[in-house]
Amino acid sequence: MIGYIDKIREVALKLLNEEKVDMVIGYRQGSLPMMTEPCFVKRPEDVETLIWDSNCRINLAAYLMDRKEKIGIIAKGCDSRNIINHLVENKIKREQLVIIGAPCKGMIDNKAIALQFGQDIDEYQETEDQITVKGGGTEKTFQKVDVLQENCAICNHRNPVVYDELAGDLVEEQTDIDRYEDIRKIEAMDIDEKWNFFEDMLSTCIRCYACRNACPLCYCPTCFVDESKPQWVGKSNDPNDTRTFHFLRAFHCAGRCTDCGACERACPMDIPVRLFTKKLGKDCLDLYGWEAGLDPEQRPPLDTFKPDDPNVGMK
Amino acid sequence: MEYMGIDRDRLHFSWVSSAEASKFITVVKEVTASVKALGPATKFVKDRRQVS
Numbered sequence: 201m202i203g204y205i206d207k208i209r210e211v212a213l214k215l216l217n218e219e220k221v222d223m224v225i226g227y228r229q230g231s232l233p234m235m236t237e238p239c240f241v242k243r244p245e246d247v248e249t250l251i252w253d254s255n256c257r258i259n260l261a262a263y264l265m266d267r268k269e270k271i272g273i274i275a276k277g278c279d280s281r282n283i284i285n286h287l288v289e290n291k292i293k294r295e296q297l298v299i300i301g302a303p304c305k306g307m308i309d310n311k312a313i314a315l316q317f318g319q320d321i322d323e324y325q326e327t328e329d330q331i332t333v334k335g336g337g338t339e340k341t342f343q344k345v346d347v348l349q350e351n352c353a354i355c356n357h358r359n360p361v362v363y364d365e366l367a368g369d370l371v372e373e374q375t376d377i378d379r380y381e382d383i384r385k386i387e388a389m390d391i392d393e394k395w396n397f398f399e400d401m402l403s404t405c406i407r408c409y410a411c412r413n414a415c416p417l418c419y420c421p422t423c424f425v426d427e428s429k430p431q432w433v434g435k436s437n438d439p440n441d442t443r444t445f446h447f448l449r450a451f452h453c454a455g456r457c458t459d460c461g462a463c464e465r466a467c468p469m470d471i472p473v474r475l476f477t478k479k480l481g482k483d484c485l486d487l488y489g490w491e492a493g494l495d496p497e498q499r500p501p502l503d504t505f506k507p508d509d510p511n512v513g514m515k
Numbered sequence: 516m517e518y519m520g521i522d523r524d525r526l527h528f529s530w531v532s533s534a535e536a537s538k539f540i541t542v543v544k545e546v547t548a549s550v551k552a553l554g555p556a557t558k559f560v561k562d563r564r565q566v567s
């Protein structure tokens with residue numbers, strides 16, 4: 201996977217030189233090791249700033265909404281599914297896009313690595329299977345499978361679903377994974393345990409909305425939490441307001457969330473917000489056999505009616 | 516809602532056409548009875564003084 205960069209730069213250069221696109225959206229090195237930033241390359245001489253490694257966690261589909269230019273974009277499995285969401289929701293047109301697919305073997309959890317390393321990390325290297333970090337005079341090597349982000353470890357769509365170019369060979373999809381073990385655990389709790397579980401989980405939320413801002417689905421011009429006429433939810437970090445924000449956001453993402461993990465990664469307080477969106481993902485799968493972002497021609501379950509739709513809880 | 520700890524009997528969904536007066540009555544009776552049986556809500560309650 202690490203070798204994709206040559207191909208990515210080659211394709212980006214070609215697209216820009218031939219003026220097939222106005223810009224290429226990709227990743228560049230961030231200010232610290234193991235951090236990348238989204239970048240918008242508009243000039244052929246800047247393609248060298250593009251990078252690719254197991255730290256390209258950000259979901260680039262979040263930068264596509266309502267753009268008018270022609271855009272080249274690098275897409276992992278999850279990004280490509282969010283691009284399909286945008287196509288279905290008319291946020292961008294397919295003919296505006298040249299999708300450079302990056303078959304993905306998972307992104308790594310930099311916070312977990314930093315915690316296990318216990319030192320400031322000054323240098324980072326990776327091979328196909330191993331991650332090595334250096335700092336404070338020591339170094340440590342991790343097996344990549346041991347430090348994958350949780351959502352990547354359980355990802356079942358690593359290959360881009362839609363693409364025009366490929367940065368590397370398609371990878372084998374993971375099939376022997378249990379995507380919903382954590383959700384089933386919560387479902388099995390009794391009603392008070394559930395309430396207390398989320399009360400505790402959300403107790404450190406500072407309502408910074410980083411989770412919302414990182415999410416490619418959260419593109420409303422005015423989010424319901426920001427509206428004041430009417431004010432749907434209090435602005436404080438009162439536990440009721442915080443909970444309202446989280447579960448309503450999850451409902452807004454129902455049938456659309458690709459479990460890309462961008463929300464969780466953005467959270468400064470390490471709150472596992474995917475426990476809300478994943479529950480609705482599981483329900484969509486169980487009730488409608490639906491997984492988001494797999495087919496631009498299919499309407500999502502929440503905007504279609506079928507006479508045999510399950511009437512859960514309806515009297 | 517149940518997933519996050521709200522009693523299933525506090526939340527009801529129904530589809531009642533304007534021609535279905537008797538169904539409406541039945542539904543309202545069921546809703547009030549099941550909510551009354553649970554007693555006053557203790558979760559998701561915000562004191563009026565805290566409303567900001």
Ligand code: SF4
Pocket residue numbers: 257276277278279304305306307351352353355356357358359459460461
């Ligand atoms: S969710 Fe899947 S496609 Fe997305 S980064 Fe993780 S492994 Fe790759």
Ligand code: SF4
Pocket residue numbers: 259414415416417453456457458459460461462463464474477
């Ligand atoms: S809710 Fe989170 S996991 Fe789902 S699409 Fe948005 S950022 Fe990705």
Ligand code: SF4
Pocket residue numbers: 404405406407408409410411412466467468469470471473
């Ligand atoms: S990013 Fe984290 S702290 Fe900020 S609003 Fe979301 S869950 Fe709360």
